[in-house]
Amino acid sequence: xxxxxxxxxxxxxxxxxxxxxxxxxxxxxxxxxxxxxxxxxxxxxxxxxxxxxxxxxxxxxxxxxxxxxxxxxxxxxxxxxxx
Amino acid sequence: xxxxxxxxxxxxxxxxxxxxxxxxxxxxxxxxxxxxxxxxxxxxxxxxxxxxxxxxxxxxxxxxxxxxxxxxxxxxxxxxxxxxxxxxxxxxxxxxxxxxxxxxxxxxxxxxxxxxxxxxxxxxxxxxxxxxxxxxxxxxxxxxxxxxxx
Numbered sequence: 001x002x003x004x005x006x007x008x009x010x011x012x013x014x015x016x017x018x019x020x021x022x023x024x025x026x027x028x029x030x031x032x033x034x035x036x037x038x039x040x041x042x043x044x045x046x047x048x049x050x051x052x053x054x055x056x057x058x059x060x061x062x063x064x065x066x067x068x069x070x071x072x073x074x075x076x077x078x079x080x081x082x083x
Numbered sequence: 084x085x086x087x088x089x090x091x092x093x094x095x096x097x098x099x100x101x102x103x104x105x106x107x108x109x110x111x112x113x114x115x116x117x118x119x120x121x122x123x124x125x126x127x128x129x130x131x132x133x134x135x136x137x138x139x140x141x142x143x144x145x146x147x148x149x150x151x152x153x154x155x156x157x158x159x160x161x162x163x164x165x166x167x168x169x170x171x172x173x174x175x176x177x178x179x180x181x182x183x184x185x186x187x188x189x190x191x192x193x194x195x196x197x198x199x200x201x202x203x204x205x206x207x208x209x210x211x212x213x214x215x216x217x218x219x220x221x222x223x224x225x226x227x228x229x230x231x232x233x
């Protein structure tokens with residue numbers, strides 16, 4: 001799957017975009033965030049409070065309970081501040 | 084209907100002229116131009132950098148336009164949004180709504196900018212006296228966008 005990180009989530013993880021193998025035990029977006037938080041200090045810092053993170057699966061906004069699959073593109077970002 | 088996401092500046096007057104070229108069915112247009120301010124919460128801002136999600140941004144803006152078209156009687160709409168680094172006084176975003184009647188144009192324009200603020204994937208970072216800082220989403224913006232749900 002393709003993972004993308006934006007704004008302060010990108011800065012904390014140190015990654016903008018990566019190809020990633022979805023672990024077998026991960027089925028939802030919330031579980032994916034729990035899993036990513038275990039990847040090191042930067043990821044732990046970025047994903048320490050899921051309530052402030054928004055996410056899109058295949059470029060559509062979704063809730064934490066949304067299912068994720070190996071072929072998905074998942075983007076993580078803070079609430080939007082455009083305009 | 085059209086949306087553009089670009090690094091370079093835009094000319095609101097020229098955009099309006101282009102949108103109206105050859106049209107005889109439009110009775111009024113309402114435009115909104117968002118600009119970079121040199122202050123925030125009483126602190127100085129020397130520059131603004133806008134990050135976005137290429138691909139998703141264009142899709143989200145088209146969705147917002149389609150929603151405006153379904154809610155209001157508008158003939159044309161245009162959204163131009165910049166990304167990258169900008170200085171105070173520069174344009175950030177342009178929204179134009181054109182309709183046979185002014186009321187629909189006013190409402191559509193306000194709806195477009197209110198929804199864009201909370202549902203198009205852009206993030207602002209401000210350069211201030213203490214260095215760069217990510218702008219936090221404002222509750223007032225969520226409230227404005229949510230008001231259109233009623």
